[in-house]
Amino acid sequence: MRRPAATPSLVAASLLAVGLLLAGPGCGGNKSTTNGHKKAVIQNAGSDTLVNVAQAWAEEYAEVEPTVSVEVSGGGSGTGIAALIAGTVDIANSSRHVTPEEAARAKQNTGKEPVEFVVGYDALAIFVNRANPLEEITIGQIAEIYAEKGRYTRWSDLGVQLPGKGGDKIIRVSRQSNSGTYHFFREAILGKKADFRLGSLDLHGSKEVVELIERTPGAIGYSGMGYATPRVKMLRVAKQPGAPSVLPCAESTLNGSYPIARPLLMYTLGEPTGHVRQYLRWIYSDAGQQRLAQCGYVPVPPERRPRLDS
Amino acid sequence: MTKRGQREIILEWLIESVIRLCGVSAILFVFSIFFFVFREGGAVLFKHFKFGEFFFSPEWYPSSPSHVRYGTLALVAGTFSVTALAMVIAVPFGIGAAIFVSEFCGPKLKETLKIVIELLAAIPSVVWGFIGLTVLNPLIIRLFDAPIGLNVLNGGVILALMSVPIIVSIGEDALKAVPDSYREAALALGATRWQLIYRVLLPAAKNGLLAAGLLGVARAVGETMAVLMATGHAINIPTSLLDPVRTLTATIAAELGEAPVHSDHYRVLFVIGILLFLITTAVNLTADLIIRGVRKK
Numbered sequence: 001m002r003r004p005a006a007t008p009s010l011v012a013a014s015l016l017a018v019g020l021l022l023a024g025p026g027c028g029g030n031k032s033t034t035n036g037h038k039k040a041v042i043q044n045a046g047s048d049t050l051v052n053v054a055q056a057w058a059e060e061y062a063e064v065e066p067t068v069s070v071e072v073s074g075g076g077s078g079t080g081i082a083a084l085i086a087g088t089v090d091i092a093n094s095s096r097h098v099t100p101e102e103a104a105r106a107k108q109n110t111g112k113e114p115v116e117f118v119v120g121y122d123a124l125a126i127f128v129n130r131a132n133p134l135e136e137i138t139i140g141q142i143a144e145i146y147a148e149k150g151r152y153t154r155w156s157d158l159g160v161q162l163p164g165k166g167g168d169k170i171i172r173v174s175r176q177s178n179s180g181t182y183h184f185f186r187e188a189i190l191g192k193k194a195d196f197r198l199g200s201l202d203l204h205g206s207k208e209v210v211e212l213i214e215r216t217p218g219a220i221g222y223s224g225m226g227y228a229t230p231r232v233k234m235l236r237v238a239k240q241p242g243a244p245s246v247l248p249c250a251e252s253t254l255n256g257s258y259p260i261a262r263p264l265l266m267y268t269l270g271e272p273t274g275h276v277r278q279y280l281r282w283i284y285s286d287a288g289q290q291r292l293a294q295c296g297y298v299p300v301p302p303e304r305r306p307r308l309d310s
Numbered sequence: 311m312t313k314r315g316q317r318e319i320i321l322e323w324l325i326e327s328v329i330r331l332c333g334v335s336a337i338l339f340v341f342s343i344f345f346f347v348f349r350e351g352g353a354v355l356f357k358h359f360k361f362g363e364f365f366f367s368p369e370w371y372p373s374s375p376s377h378v379r380y381g382t383l384a385l386v387a388g389t390f391s392v393t394a395l396a397m398v399i400a401v402p403f404g405i406g407a408a409i410f411v412s413e414f415c416g417p418k419l420k421e422t423l424k425i426v427i428e429l430l431a432a433i434p435s436v437v438w439g440f441i442g443l444t445v446l447n448p449l450i451i452r453l454f455d456a457p458i459g460l461n462v463l464n465g466g467v468i469l470a471l472m473s474v475p476i477i478v479s480i481g482e483d484a485l486k487a488v489p490d491s492y493r494e495a496a497l498a499l500g501a502t503r504w505q506l507i508y509r510v511l512l513p514a515a516k517n518g519l520l521a522a523g524l525l526g527v528a529r530a531v532g533e534t535m536a537v538l539m540a541t542g543h544a545i546n547i548p549t550s551l552l553d554p555v556r557t558l559t560a561t562i563a564a565e566l567g568e569a570p571v572h573s574d575h576y577r578v579l580f581v582i583g584i585l586l587f588l589i590t591t592a593v594n595l596t597a598d599l600i601i602r603g604v605r606k607k
Binding site for chain 1: 370371373375384448451457458460542543545546554556565567570
């Protein structure tokens with residue numbers, strides 16, 4: 001029986017077409033621009049706290065230095081540092097310090113140690129719903145709410161009466177465990193050895209935390225102060241009962257009076273060179289630091305900025 | 311034979327082998343996935359693995375600074391509570407819809423309904439998750455005066471909506487497989503439509519309908535993204551429908567990216583994968599055996 005030979009060649013042609021489609025956009029380290037020049041790419045990944053500002057920096061830097069493109073992704077501090085150790089990113093963003101084990105693994109894997117840059121500061125704000133009459137809280141009270149053996153499960157334990165019937169239960173909002181914010185909060189509030197109590201809602205981003213608190217009357221949660229919106233309430237935090245309670249802001253973060261503040265970090269493998277070094281120098285420039293301040297974080301004072309001469 | 315004939319024979323053989331390869335590849339994929347999951351998870355099973363803790367402790371502390379614990383009881387309870395609620399809602403709805411589609415509606419409405427139900431199955435699970443997060447969450451808070459709307463109820467409703475299409479299409483097939491002579495005989499004996507369905511069709515199609523329900527269960531157990539968003543992702547053994555929970559699948563999705571490759575945490579997540587694999591395989595196998603039972607009759 002004779003069949004038109006078109007069918008197999010059609011199959012072959014479509015396979016070829018699929019292959020071409022897949023091979024089309026290259027994923028190399030260098031992109032060629034329309035006029036044929038090679039564009040250098042800086043890979044930048046990590047902390048979700050830093051991702052907004054890293055994105056803003058990348059966009060602005062594209063105008064300052066059109067030959068360099070910075071590709072930013074989030075995923076959490078742990079993810080960024082893991083990528084740095086694997087050698088797949090040039091700069092890792094982190095909202096916690098690299099652990100000695102991670103530094104050792106980087107050294108073992110790539111022969112270079114991670115170098116730390118403090119590119120700004122962040123204060124971790126404690127958020128509650130607008131309907132909550134609470135205005136201030138102490139570190140000890142936050143620990144009683146979040147720690148494994150904490151005693152506070154209802155708002156009435158804190159002497160707070162929430163409007164509405166179902167609202168007395170404290171809805172603890174937390175972060176998933178690869179978040180740098182999660183680790184920093186645990187260390188700063190619960191101490192080095194303690195654990196969170198199970199049953200908190202572990203969300204996947206700083207913004208989600210704020211959005212959930214906005215809609216949930218009985219919720220409490222933590223996020224970088226840059227994520228504050230007019231629809232949630234930031235609490236004043238006191239180190240201990242009787243001590244003055246402070247709102248997170250630039251001044252209270254830098255002078256240390258706000259108790260839950262931390263540096264925002266960028267890591268490179270070994271001393272940065274070339275494009276990466278230039279990019280970091282620009283981040284420490286007044287323009288870069290101003291952009292950081294616009295995102296709701298606290299800039300590095302000029303005397304604390306490193307000199308990155310080429 | 312002409313030259314052209316020879317070329318055709320070769321081509322035909324080529325295409326036949328390609329198609330055979332496509333068929334066999336499914337088996338290959340299943341076994342390689344099985345092998346991979348066991349290889350990644352297996353290493354932890356044969357050294358210092360605490361089976362008692364894994365199955366009977368609700369304490370899941372994979373990144374504790376002082377005392378790491380891998381108890382999955384709360385996660386299993388989360389998966390089962392959400393799945394059970396989903397089935398309580400989806401099975402009556404799905405079977406009811408299947409009965410309506412196969413027995414009551416006219417051919418035109420039937421076509422429309424089938425297309426719309428299939429469309430329901432095509433909605434991506436992230437979109438279902440969004441609906442849970444933004445529509446059901448405030449609704450549950452308002453209706454039940456609940457402290458939080460991301461809970462078993464939310465996840466169960468979302469999962470029910472996701473498994474209804476599967477139950478309807480398989481249930482409808484099962485009803486269609488009942489010979490028309492049964493219907494004619496029942497009507498000839500003076501049975502009402504209700505009696506026909508209740509006394510004749512449902513018993514005759516019960517295996518197929520059971521299989522439909524079981525496949526719905528498999529779908530619900532394996533679902534990840536929608537439950538990750540709708541259940542609140544809180545490690546908690548639920549005592550009411552309004553408690554937030556976390557499921558086995560959501561735990562893997564949220565934590566695998568962070569766990570250092572080949573660490574204990576990473577391997578335990580794969581052990582959870584094995585557990586899920588066993589659950590869904592058991593459910594699918596049961597459904598398959600039941601369907602085969604139908605065909606033999």
